[in-house]
Structures are given as C-alpha cells and as structure tokens.
Amino acid sequence: MDRRQFFKLCACGATTSAISALGLMPGTAMAAPREYKLLKAKETRNNCCYCSVGCGLLMYSYGSNGKNAEKAIFHIEGDADHPVNRGALCPKGAGLVDYVNSPNRNHFPEVREAGSNEWKRISWNEAFGRIARLMKDDRDENFVEKNSDGTTVNRWLTTGMMTSSAQPNEGGFITHKFARSLGLVAIDTIARN
Amino acid sequence: MSTAILDAEKIPGQSLDIKTVIPACPIAVYQFRAQRLAELAQESGLAEYFGLLEQLVSAQQKVAALDGLAAKSCFGPEPRLDLTQSKPMALDHFEWGNYWQSVLLELVSELMPKVSAELRIVLKDLVKADADVVQGYAKSMLNGHFAQVPAQYSLFIWAALSVYWSHWAADVAEGLAMVGESHRRLCPVCGSHPVGSVIKDEPRTGLRYLHCSLCETQWHEVRAECTACGESKGVNLWAETETNAAIRIESCDTCKGYTKMFFTDINPKLEVAVDDLATMVMDNHLVEHGYSVTTVNPLLLAHEQDEGFQPSEQPHAKVGDIH
Incomplete structure (x- = not known):
C-alpha cells in the first residue's frame, strides 16, 4: 500500500481530509499497519427444517462468485432477529453444518432388498414405482373396511407415514388429506427424530 | 452435579425483546x-x-x-x-x-x-x-x-x-x-447516516445496531440485509477469518455499497468510530472491488459524497418486516 492509495482512501483527493488539512499526515510514505487478507462469504437467511419450530438461521457460504465454483456452506448460526428462536439453536440445529457437509448424506435413492445387507442405487422413477407398488400391495392385503360391529372404519394400520415438519398450514393440510384418504392412521413428522 | 427445581417467580427475569x-x-x-x-x-x-x-x-x-x-x-x-x-x-x-x-x-x-x-x-x-x-x-x-x-x-x-x-x-x-419506533437507513432521532454496524450481546447475542454519526443514538436493523438499500440478495461478508472475526465488512451487490460491522460480543473493546478509522486498509480492498462506503465517520468526515447521492429516505415496506 503506497501513500497515493492512502490519500485516496482517507482523503478522496488530499484536500478534503482533516488529517491532511491539519498537517497531521505522516510525512513519510504511509505504511499500512499490517496486511489484511479478506475472505468473502455470502450471508443468507434461512429456516431450519428439522422440526416444526422452524428456527431462523444465518448461513455463510463460499464460492458464490464464479459459475463453476462449488458452493460450500461453512458456518451456520441462529438468527438473532428471528422472533421464534431469537438467535438460539437446539443441539440438532447447532450441528446443522455437519449435516450439510456429512459424507453419509443421501444424494440419491437407494434400496436394501430384503435379506441383503447391501445398499443399491436406483433411479427416482424406479423408487417412486417401487414405493407405489409396495404401498398398493400392503394396502390391498391389510385394509380394514369395517370393524367387528360392522361399522365402516376404512383403516390401513400396517403402514405409517413420516412427513416433513417444516411446512406451512397449506402443506400440512395437503399432507393430512393425502394420508387420511389412504386410510393411514400412523402419521408423524421428522421433528421427532 | 445437583439439580434444583425453581419456582417460576424465582427465576431471574430476562427480557429478550428487541429494543428498536x-x-x-x-x-x-x-x-x-x-x-x-x-x-x-x-x-x-x-x-x-x-x-x-x-x-x-x-x-x-x-x-x-x-x-x-x-x-x-x-x-x-x-x-x-x-x-x-x-x-x-x-x-x-x-x-x-x-x-x-x-x-x-x-x-x-x-x-x-x-x-x-x-x-x-x-x-x-x-x-x-x-x-x-x-x-x-x-x-x-x-x-x-x-x-x-x-x-x-x-x-x-x-x-x-x-x-x-x-x-x-x-x-x-x-x-x-x-x-418501538425506528427507521431503517437513517437515524430515527436526527436523520443522520450511521458510522457502522455494532453487533451486540444484549438483549440478544447477535443483534445489529447502527450507530448514529451525529447524535450517538443506536437503532436496530435486521442482519443479513444491506443497510443502505435494504436488499437481502447478494449480501457478502468480508473478514480475515471464516468465523469469529470481530470486524467484518458487509457489502451489497445491488447498490454496491458497504458498511463495517463491529462484533462487540466477540471483542468488547471495539469502538465503532475509532476502529473504523483504524481499519481503513480494509476499505481499500472493497474500493478495489468496486464498492463504495455508505457510512459517515465523525473522526474522518472525508467520505466525499456525490451531490446526487442521497439514500432513500423512506424505508421500503417489505413482506416479513418485523418492525
């Protein structure tokens, strides 16, 4: 950093700064006290999706400059301005950055066939097809239309559903309609994990 | 370790409400x-x-x-x-x-x-x-x-x-x-520009207050938002370390402005006007990247503004505004 740069910084053309006008500019070339190497991180506000409380988060990531640069979240903290969590996070929330960067995180659908101990990668279409097939078979087999008194109950007790916890009212309404119309009784959210 | 169950009245009162x-x-x-x-x-x-x-x-x-x-x-x-x-x-x-x-x-x-x-x-x-x-x-x-x-x-x-x-x-x-009155960009008391952002420990850790360059009042402003134009997309923080940097610069890609942030919860010794002056070398870095300062330092007063430069007087009403 040379003196010209310093003038540019603190004086915008040495005439308007009090430092130089009062004759208090260091006479020799201004040496920067030390070098500052600045890292640039993107700051984003978001919500934790791991339970229905929906705590506010501030997330910090790198690599938002270039198109091909890989983005990486390196720090997550509670959002002090958020009316719900007021900056605090629970142990699950405090470990979010490790979830995000976990090597064990699922990136695609996998299946472990009955009797096997190996996980096999499958396509999304295959996964949807299998889930629908298995649900249909199980429901056809175990659906309870009437109870012992002959009253219509339409229950499907052999399958349960784990839903998302961070949903708005409308999402919850649709989820509920979907599950109940199949006759599902056991519904829960991932908030209980 | 012993545990005790306290009566609700005996737990010391703690107000976490944001003071505007x-x-x-x-x-x-x-x-x-x-x-x-x-x-x-x-x-x-x-x-x-x-x-x-x-x-x-x-x-x-x-x-x-x-x-x-x-x-x-x-x-x-x-x-x-x-x-x-x-x-x-x-x-x-x-x-x-x-x-x-x-x-x-x-x-x-x-x-x-x-x-x-x-x-x-x-x-x-x-x-x-x-x-x-x-x-x-x-x-x-x-x-x-x-x-x-x-x-x-x-x-x-x-x-x-x-x-x-x-x-x-x-x-x-x-x-x-x-x-609970406040103003987003300019001092709610006298309408002056801020010196910089001060991040506080009270009433909640991490709240951001802008410090007035004229009347020394501090007013609350939501984090992760540009203090000059209010945009929340393209807000970047520049600091020397990944986490726990006591002084960071918040830049905005929308208005190309920047504001320094002083985390007094990390270093309680920081004084907004003095530390802004002492870290002018950091400004150089941002100026080189095409950003310009949006604050006024009472100890420097050299940030020359264009005659036409006037930040918007009226804060934008926004969805999700918590004020």
Missing part, C-alpha cells in the same frame, strides 16, 4: 472512545492525528458532563421538538439555533492549551470567524456537503454539533424506544 432504539449516554460514549483512541494510537500509523482526536473526544466528554447552570449557558433552552413527526431532530424539523456554537467555544477552550502552535492558529481562526459563516458551515455538513466546509474546521464543527445533538437526543430516543 438505544438512547445515547454521551459521557460514556466519549469516555469509551477516548480510551480506544489512546489504545490504538501507536498501531494506527497516524499517532499524531489519533492524539488530537483523543484530546478532542476528551473535551467532548467534559462538555457533555456539564450540569446545572454551566450546562444551561452552554446548551441553551431545550429546543422545541415536534415529536409527532419522524426524525424529530432532523435538520429541517426543529429550530436548532446557534447554541451549538457555544459548545464549539467550550471545546476550543479545552483544546487550546493542549495542542501544537499550528493547530492553535487553526482553532483561533475558527472561533474568530463570523458566526453566520460558521452557521453556514454547520448547515452544509448536516446536509452531507462536507466539501463546502474548509477541511481544517470540519472535525471541530462536527464534534460540537455532535455534543449539542447528543445532549438533547437521549430523551427523544427514549420516547421512540417506548413506542
């Missing part, structure tokens, strides 16, 4: 600032200037601490304010008269015996100048036209204005805090 405005306590602000100036003088590379600033801020503290008759003759009668309008102490919103000039005289007489012969000449010229001319200088500065004021006077004029404004601002800020 924190009124200034001028004496404490100036004392803290003078202390920090002394601490950073050597490593700043501007030891002489920091020395002068320390004298000036100490003088501000002395004048701010006047009470009784002395205060009355210095600050004059309480200005009549219309508290129903926003920013009641803004330049055009009340008759601010020229009592601030008696503050200036007090400051100068405090400084006179302590400064060099060259500076004594400057100060003498300033107090000998015509009162109307000096009043004109003050008006220009309050309007943000720093270039219209001789650079050797600007520091002292602003220091006096600041003492005058902060003297009357506390009550106004108190009233605004009661009703």
Whole structure:
C-alpha cells in the first residue's frame, strides 16, 4: 500500500481530509499497519427444517462468485432477529453444518432388498414405482373396511407415514388429506427424530 | 452435579425483546472512545492525528458532563421538538439555533492549551470567524456537503454539533424506544447516516445496531440485509477469518455499497468510530472491488459524497418486516 492509495482512501483527493488539512499526515510514505487478507462469504437467511419450530438461521457460504465454483456452506448460526428462536439453536440445529457437509448424506435413492445387507442405487422413477407398488400391495392385503360391529372404519394400520415438519398450514393440510384418504392412521413428522 | 427445581417467580427475569432504539449516554460514549483512541494510537500509523482526536473526544466528554447552570449557558433552552413527526431532530424539523456554537467555544477552550502552535492558529481562526459563516458551515455538513466546509474546521464543527445533538437526543430516543419506533437507513432521532454496524450481546447475542454519526443514538436493523438499500440478495461478508472475526465488512451487490460491522460480543473493546478509522486498509480492498462506503465517520468526515447521492429516505415496506 503506497501513500497515493492512502490519500485516496482517507482523503478522496488530499484536500478534503482533516488529517491532511491539519498537517497531521505522516510525512513519510504511509505504511499500512499490517496486511489484511479478506475472505468473502455470502450471508443468507434461512429456516431450519428439522422440526416444526422452524428456527431462523444465518448461513455463510463460499464460492458464490464464479459459475463453476462449488458452493460450500461453512458456518451456520441462529438468527438473532428471528422472533421464534431469537438467535438460539437446539443441539440438532447447532450441528446443522455437519449435516450439510456429512459424507453419509443421501444424494440419491437407494434400496436394501430384503435379506441383503447391501445398499443399491436406483433411479427416482424406479423408487417412486417401487414405493407405489409396495404401498398398493400392503394396502390391498391389510385394509380394514369395517370393524367387528360392522361399522365402516376404512383403516390401513400396517403402514405409517413420516412427513416433513417444516411446512406451512397449506402443506400440512395437503399432507393430512393425502394420508387420511389412504386410510393411514400412523402419521408423524421428522421433528421427532 | 445437583439439580434444583425453581419456582417460576424465582427465576431471574430476562427480557429478550428487541429494543428498536438505544438512547445515547454521551459521557460514556466519549469516555469509551477516548480510551480506544489512546489504545490504538501507536498501531494506527497516524499517532499524531489519533492524539488530537483523543484530546478532542476528551473535551467532548467534559462538555457533555456539564450540569446545572454551566450546562444551561452552554446548551441553551431545550429546543422545541415536534415529536409527532419522524426524525424529530432532523435538520429541517426543529429550530436548532446557534447554541451549538457555544459548545464549539467550550471545546476550543479545552483544546487550546493542549495542542501544537499550528493547530492553535487553526482553532483561533475558527472561533474568530463570523458566526453566520460558521452557521453556514454547520448547515452544509448536516446536509452531507462536507466539501463546502474548509477541511481544517470540519472535525471541530462536527464534534460540537455532535455534543449539542447528543445532549438533547437521549430523551427523544427514549420516547421512540417506548413506542418501538425506528427507521431503517437513517437515524430515527436526527436523520443522520450511521458510522457502522455494532453487533451486540444484549438483549440478544447477535443483534445489529447502527450507530448514529451525529447524535450517538443506536437503532436496530435486521442482519443479513444491506443497510443502505435494504436488499437481502447478494449480501457478502468480508473478514480475515471464516468465523469469529470481530470486524467484518458487509457489502451489497445491488447498490454496491458497504458498511463495517463491529462484533462487540466477540471483542468488547471495539469502538465503532475509532476502529473504523483504524481499519481503513480494509476499505481499500472493497474500493478495489468496486464498492463504495455508505457510512459517515465523525473522526474522518472525508467520505466525499456525490451531490446526487442521497439514500432513500423512506424505508421500503417489505413482506416479513418485523418492525
């Protein structure tokens, strides 16, 4: 950093700064006290999706400059301005950055066939097809239309559903309609994990 | 480890509500600032200037601490304010008269015996100048036209204005805090620009307050948002370390402005105006990347603004606004 740069910084053309006008500019070339190497991180506000409380988060990531640069979240903290969590996070929330960067995180659908101990990668279409097939078979087999008194109950007790916890009212309404119309009784959210 | 079940009434009360405005306590602000100036003088590379600033801020503290008759003759009668309008102490919103000039005289007489012969000449010229001319200088500065004021006077004029404004601002800020009134870009009390962002430990860790460059009031502003244009997309933080950096710069890709953030929860010694001045080398980095500063530092006053530059007076109403 040379003196010209310093003038540019603190004086915008040495005439308007009090430092130089009062004759208090260091006479020799201004040496920067030390070098500052600045890292640039993107700051984003978001919500934790791991339970229905929906705590506010501030997330910090790198690599938002270039198109091909890989983005990486390196720090997550509670959002002090958020009316719900007021900056605090629970142990699950405090470990979010490790979830995000976990090597064990699922990136695609996998299946472990009955009797096997190996996980096999499958396509999304295959996964949807299998889930629908298995649900249909199980429901056809175990659906309870009437109870012992002959009253219509339409229950499907052999399958349960784990839903998302961070949903708005409308999402919850649709989820509920979907599950109940199949006759599902056991519904829960991932908030209980 | 033992556990005890406490009665609800016995748990100490804790208010986590956001205070929209924190009124200034001028004496404490100036004392803290003078202390920090002394601490950073050597490593700043501007030891002489920091020395002068320390004298000036100490003088501000002395004048701010006047009470009784002395205060009355210095600050004059309480200005009549219309508290129903926003920013009641803004330049055009009340008759601010020229009592601030008696503050200036007090400051100068405090400084006179302590400064060099060259500076004594400057100060003498300033107090000998015509009162109307000096009043004109003050008006220009309050309007943000720093270039219209001789650079050797600007520091002292602003220091006096600041003492005058902060003297009357506390009550106004108190009233605004009661009703939860705030303003996003400019000081809710006097409509001036901020010096920078101060991140606090109280009432919640991590809250951001902007510190007024004139009346020393602090007002709350949501994090992860540009303090100049309010945009939340393209907000970047520049710092020396990934986490726990005590000084960071928040830049905005929308308006190309930047503001420094001082995390007092990480380093409680940080003083917004002094540490801004001491880290000007960081500004260089941002200026090289095409950003420009959106704040005003009362100890520098050199951030020349284009005549056309006026941040939007009215905050944008936004969905999800928690104010």
